Amino acid sequence: xxxxxxxLHIDWTACEGRGLCSEMLTEILAIDDWGYPLARDGRPEPAxxxxxVAHARRAERLCPRLALRVLPEPPPTRPQGGSxxxxx
Amino acid sequence: MNxxxxxxxxxxxxxTLVLLTVVxxxxxxxxxxxxxxxxxxxATPVLHRNASLLAVxxxxxxxxxxxxxxxxxxxxxxxxxxxxxxxRPLWLGLGTLAFDLVVALVITSLLRSRLxxxxxxxxxxxxxxxxxxxxxxxxxxxxxxxxxxxxxVTAVCVLTVAMAGAYRLLxxxxxxxxxxxxxxxxxxxxxxxxxxxxxPPR
Amino acid sequence: xxxxxxxxxxxRRTSTDDYRPLPPGAGRLLLAAHPDLATHHRHLGLLPPLxxxxxxxxxxxxAGLRGRGGAGFPTARKLAAxxxxxxxxxxxxxxxxxPASAKDRTLWAHAPHLILDGLQLAGALVGARRAIGxxxxxxxxxxxxxxxxxxxxxxxDPIPVEIVEAPDRFLAGEESAVVSRIEGKPxxxxxxxxxxVVAGVDGHPTxxxxxxxxxxxxxxxxxxxxxxxxxxxxxxxxxxxxxxxxAVAAPGVYEVAYGIPLGDLLERxxxxxxxxxxxxxxxxxGAWVPADAADVPVSTAGLRPFGxxxxxxxxxxxxxxxxxxxxxxxxxxxxxxxxxxxxxPCRNGLPQMAGTLxxxxxxxxxxxxxxxxxxxxxxxxxxxxxxxxxxxxxxxRSTLRTFPAEIDRHLAGTCGQExxxxxxxxx
Ligand code: HEM
Ligand code: SF4
Numbered sequence: 261x262x263x264x265x266x267x268l269h270i271d272w273t274a275c276e277g278r279g280l281c282s283e284m285l286t287e288i289l290a291i292d293d294w295g296y297p298l299a300r301d302g303r304p305e306p307a308x309x310x311x312x313v314a315h316a317r318r319a320e321r322l323c324p325r326l327a328l329r330v331l332p333e334p335p336p337t338r339p340q341g342g343s344x345x346x347x348x
Numbered sequence: 349m350n351x352x353x354x355x356x357x358x359x360x361x362x363x364t365l366v367l368l369t370v371v372x373x374x375x376x377x378x379x380x381x382x383x384x385x386x387x388x389x390x391a392t393p394v395l396h397r398n399a400s401l402l403a404v405x406x407x408x409x410x411x412x413x414x415x416x417x418x419x420x421x422x423x424x425x426x427x428x429x430x431x432x433x434x435x436r437p438l439w440l441g442l443g444t445l446a447f448d449l450v451v452a453l454v455i456t457s458l459l460r461s462r463l464x465x466x467x468x469x470x471x472x473x474x475x476x477x478x479x480x481x482x483x484x485x486x487x488x489x490x491x492x493x494x495x496x497x498x499x500x501v502t503a504v505c506v507l508t509v510a511m512a513g514a515y516r517l518l519x520x521x522x523x524x525x526x527x528x529x530x531x532x533x534x535x536x537x538x539x540x541x542x543x544x545x546x547x548p549p550r
Numbered sequence: 551x552x553x554x555x556x557x558x559x560x561x562r563r564t565s566t567d568d569y570r571p572l573p574p575g576a577g578r579l580l581l582a583a584h585p586d587l588a589t590h591h592r593h594l595g596l597l598p599p600l601x602x603x604x605x606x607x608x609x610x611x612x613a614g615l616r617g618r619g620g621a622g623f624p625t626a627r628k629l630a631a632x633x634x635x636x637x638x639x640x641x642x643x644x645x646x647x648x649p650a651s652a653k654d655r656t657l658w659a660h661a662p663h664l665i666l667d668g669l670q671l672a673g674a675l676v677g678a679r680r681a682i683g684x685x686x687x688x689x690x691x692x693x694x695x696x697x698x699x700x701x702x703x704x705x706x707d708p709i710p711v712e713i714v715e716a717p718d719r720f721l722a723g724e725e726s727a728v729v730s731r732i733e734g735k736p737x738x739x740x741x742x743x744x745x746x747v748v749a750g751v752d753g754h755p756t757x758x759x760x761x762x763x764x765x766x767x768x769x770x771x772x773x774x775x776x777x778x779x780x781x782x783x784x785x786x787x788x789x790x791x792x793x794x795x796x797a798v799a800a801p802g803v804y805e806v807a808y809g810i811p812l813g814d815l816l817e818r819x820x821x822x823x824x825x826x827x828x829x830x831x832x833x834x835x836g837a838w839v840p841a842d843a844a845d846v847p848v849s850t851a852g853l854r855p856f857g858x859x860x861x862x863x864x865x866x867x868x869x870x871x872x873x874x875x876x877x878x879x880x881x882x883x884x885x886x887x888x889x890x891x892x893x894x895p896c897r898n899g900l901p902q903m904a905g906t907l908x909x910x911x912x913x914x915x916x917x918x919x920x921x922x923x924x925x926x927x928x929x930x931x932x933x934x935x936x937x938x939x940x941x942x943x944x945x946x947r948s949t950l951r952t953f954p955a956e957i958d959r960h961l962a963g964t965c966g967q968e969x970x971x972x973x974x975x976x977x
Contacts, residue, residue, distance in 0.1 A: 271741040272893030273935045274465060278381055280389045292929055293902075296894040304932040322393045324378060326465040329743060 266308040267335040268316055268328060270297060275327035284319040287312060307335050350418060357413035360406045362501065365486050367403035368450070369505040371396055372479045373512035375472075380516040397457070404454050407447060439489035442481045449478035479509070569809030569847060570781045578789050579765050580805045583661035585693065587700040590663040594772060597667045597706075600674045603633075606771060607675060613775035614787045615767065619643060619723065619760030620833065620862045621937075622850065625767070628757060631747040633676040635755030640678040640709075641732065642669045644685050644761035645716035645723030648833045649884075650864045653791035656803045657761050658690035662697035666711065668764025671771050672757055673709040680751070681709040684728055684758075686716045720834075720888035724936050725758045726750075727890070738890045739936035760862075762791055783809035786849045790860060794819035796830075796867035808860065809852065813844030816867060825870035828952055832861035834881050835941020837948035838874065857948050873965060875956050878949040879904065879911040885942045896939040899930035903946055913960050920957060923950060 268288060270281075277295035288306050289297040299306035308316045308330060320328040374396040383389040415422050422440075428448065431441035453475055460468045487502055572578075584590040600606065611626035632638045642665050646654035657665055666683075673681045683698075685691050694713060701707045714732050716722045722737045729750045731737035750756025759767075766788060770778045779787040786808035792815055795801040799820025806815055812829060816822060826841030831848070837858035839846060846852050853859055868877060886900035903926045910919045927943045934940075950957070959965040 269743055270933075271743065271935070272895070272933065273739070273741050275894060276381060277894045278389060279383075280393070283389045292895060294894055294898040296898075296933070298929070298933075302928075302932075319390075321461065322390055322397075324393055326461060326468075 265310045265334045266313050266316065267303075267305040267331050267333065268299075268308050269305050269331050271325075271327045271329070272296075274325045275323075276325055278324055280322055280324070281319045281328055284322070285312065285316060288316070303335050305331065305335050353413045353417045354419070357410055357417060360410035360413065361486065362498075364403050364406045364410055365482055365505060366501070367399050367406060368479055368482055369508050371400045371403060372475060373508045374399065375475060376509065376512040377515050380519045382519060400450075400454055400457070404450065407450060411447060439485060443485035443489065446478050446481035446485055449474050449481070453478060568784050569849075570783075570807065571810060572781050572789055572805070572807045577805045578769055579657065579661060579664060579762070579791060580803075582664060582769060583657070585660055585662060585697070587663055587697070587704055587706065591704075594769075597671060597768065598771060600671065603675050606671075607633075609775040610767070610770060613770055613778040614785075615763065615770060615778065616786070617760055618762035618766070618790060618862065620648075622859065622861070625759070625763055628747060628759070629672065629675050632755045632757040635748060637679045638676045638755040638757060639680040639682065639732075639751045640669060640673040640676060640757045641682045641684050641728060641751075641759065642666070642761050642764055643723055643725075643728055643758050644683070644690060645728065645737075646686065646862075647716075647718075647720040647722045647724075647888075648862055648864060649720070650793060650795055650830075650833060650866050651862050652793045652795075653803050653863060654761050655686070655690055656791065657765055658685060658693050661765055662693050663701070664765035664768045665761045666697060666701060666707065667768035667771075668759075668761075668766070669711065670707060670709060671767055672759060672764060676755075676757055678709055678757070680754075681707075681711045682732055682751075683711050683713050684716050684723075684732065685713060686718060686722075691715065720885070721890055721936065721938060723760075724938070726936070728758050729756055738892060739934075739938075741935050781807040783847070783849050783851070785851050786860065790863045792818075792848070792863040792865055794865045794867070796865075797823045797826075797869035797872075798867050799823055806848075809847045809849045811845045812839060812848055812865070815848055815865060816844075819865075819867075822867060823869065826867070827870045827872065828868045828874060830866040830868065830877075830881075830945075831856070831858040831864070833864040833941070834885055835938070835945055836861055836864065837944055838868075838952040840952055857944060857951075873911065873956065874949065874953040875907070875911040875960060875965075878945060878953075879907040882907050882942060882946060885938070885945070889938055890936070893934040893939075895930050895933040899926055899933075900939060900942055902926055903930065903942065907946060907949070910957065910960055913963050913965060915961055915963055917961055920950065 268285075275296060277297075279291055279295050279297075282289045282291040282297045288300060288308060290300055292298040301307055313330065316328075316330045320330050374392055377384060378392040378396065384392055411422075411427050415424065415427065426440065427444060430444040430448070431437050453472060456463060456468055456471045463471075483502060483505065486498065582594055584593060607626055607629060610629065611624070615625045617623045617625060617628070632640075644654040644658055644665070646652075669681050669683070672678070683694050685694050691713065698707070698711055698713070716728075716731065717737050719737060721727050721739060722731070724739045725746050726740040726742075727737040729746055730740060732751050746756050746758060748755055750758070766778070782788045789805050789807050792804050792806055793802070794804060794815060798816055799822075801819060804815070804818045806818060812831070816826075816829070826844070828838045828840045830836055831839050831853060837853075837856050839853070839856045839858060843856070846856070848860055848865075850859055868874060882900070882904040886904040889896045889900050891897045903923060906919055906923050906926065909916075910923070923946060927946055930939045931943045932940060956965065
């Protein structure tokens with residue numbers, strides 16, 4: 261599974277924008293105007309490259325709202341609209 | 349040898365109380381939804397979790413050394429079942445209760461993602477029972493109960509948690525603060541339904 | 551063989567696409583709408599018993615029936631997904647939170663037995679234990695109650711149907727909000743990780759189907775897939791109920807075939823009142839089609855270049871005298887207020903978008919407003935548990951695309967236009 265990477269699901273009904281994830285996963289997430297995680301690749305469920313999967317799982321465990329889920333399949337290759345942010 | 353057990357038990361108990369205080373203060377403060385001054389955001393939950401794991405270890409040392417202490421004559425069941433022992437049942441019972449709660453808090457927290465957020469959160473509120481029980485237990489039982497330094501340490505602990513509470517209450521919660529216009533009561537409010545249409549034909 | 555059939559011709563094809571119109575005076579749902587059960591059965595016959603579920607499922611699939619609630623998801627795929635689970639629940643979703651839509655209420659009032667036939671059929675197809683009519687309070691509920699009483703007397707409902715009242719909110723009909731409401735919780739959307747078709751009401755696989763879809767299903771099961779595809783386009787077969795409102799002479803609900811040129815649909819509703827400017831297609835979270843594109847087919851493929859889709863069949867006509875920015879700002883404010891206030895980007899971003907668009911409509915002379923709107927749409931898109939933010943983004947983007955001259959006039963402070971006049975009869 262982690263050979264192909266994964267994707268990060270954010271439960272928006274649970275997230276309170278505490279910002280931990282954006283801090284821990286700066287490669288994947290930026291932070292928006294209001295403190296909520298913003299996918300740098302513009303996908304609803306951003307891609308988690310293979311080498312960051314373990315780190316993303318740490319963020320998943322630490323999110324105080326349990327709002328993150330690392331899902332086993334990488335997102336579809338076709339970007340689904342949205343915009344790309346430059347990596348930090 | 350017995351003396352050593354006794355001292356170890358008392359020392360570990362005191363450190364446990366301090367650690368639990370840190371744990372509770374971090375838990376309370378983190379609910380303010382902001383990073384603690386000078387710390388990255390992820391530091392709060394990491395410290396909270398690690399301090400609580402450390403507290404459990406010291407709690408083990410605390411009760412373990414007293415279990416083997418011939419003076420208190422604790423039985424294994426006294427460690428689990430509150431108010432059952434012969435030795436100062438009330439004050440000891442409070443400690444037993446706190447021990448059970450802390451163990452339950454840590455176990456459920458380690459299984460948090462499996463429990464689901466709502467169930468875990470309900471259980472986690474037991475922390476507000478566990479910590480005061482531990483404080484009372486420390487004040488009421490043991491050799492050092494009446495000493496000024498123990499009272500001083502206890503006072504600092506209470507003050508720490510109170511400060512964490514103030515930090516949380518005085519900051520507006522970013523997730524529930526005032527935002528945008530309030531939702532109208534129904535969706536057919538004529539002022540908010542800009543494009544009036546007619547009903548079905550016939 | 552039936553009155554539904556002989557009115558339809560299959561030979562009229564246009565050269566540019568494969569649109570087969572509904573002949574004048576013909577209709578399916580609206581012609582087969584009989585509020586009382588005896589008439590319903592006399593005209594349409596009993597619902598054929600479900601002998602071979604797999605065969606009917608294949609027929610529905612081949613017919614190309616798609617959801618009429620807005621998202622347009624293939625019905626056969628949803629049925630198959632729910633049927634795969636254990637003791638499923640089926641729901642006739644007629645909440646119709648969209649203010650510019652009246653078709654579901656029309657069906658509740660005039661064709662409850664089509665809806666309920668479809669619900670029973672869907673229930674039998676997936677092996678459901680529970681069936682629920684999710685319906686707004688008032689006349690729709692009353693009509694459903696009457697229909698259910700008649701059917702009980704006639705023994706027409708193998709799966710007993712419960713009634714659950716839908717609140718009068720924009721999002722009340724969102725699939726997962728429907729599930730929450732039926733579980734006794736507020737009608738708010740949930741996280742998408744637990745999919746409704748897998749784990750909906752009380753964890754059971756759940757089919758939430760728009761009432762118009764179910765009504766089509768009731769006819770499809772009787773007359774077959776080939777009949778169903780006899781009108782419409784190959785991509786969007788069949789008819790749909792369009793709610794046409796705004797600056798037209800006879801606003802109302804009309805049944806037409808997919809692929810109908812937008813101008814023809816407006817003609818069905820009595821034609822424009824005043825000079826045409828643009829149409830909002832698909833609902834409040836839809837997109838504008840300028841009036842000079844009157845021959846654009848109302849179909850998924852036809853509307854795609856405008857960023858629009860037939861959705862739930864909503865068309866609102868904006869006359870030349872009305873200000874498109876003002877109309878869009880009013881709708882966006884409304885949508886912002888109707889958010890479930892659960893997801894951060896939607897709670898924060900929608901009011902901010904609405905405020906910025908309102909400032910533009912109010913002729914604040916700051917070109918930065920347009921760039922700010924574009925930035926906000928990117929910040930909100932795809933970042934919620936439901937598609938409410940995405941619909942709002944679609945409207946705002948379409949507004950910026952469709953009314954560039956209007957925007958220039960506003961930024962120059964010279965737009966003297968009035969807001970959208972209320973047209974047609976009262977509701
Ligand atoms: C492995 C062990 C533990 C973990 C992973 C853990 C995790 C958490 C988390 C994620 C929060 C939510 C913070 C927020 O919403 O910002 C929290 C809150 C809290 N925790 Fe823990 N915790 C653990 C053990 C304990 C223990 C042993 C105690 C006390 C005896 C404790 C006391 C608290 C308190 C008082 C709160 C604030 C609760 C509230 O007001 O909602 N925790 N903890
Ligand atoms: S860590 Fe969790 S609650 Fe915090 S911003 Fe990220 S997803 Fe939201």
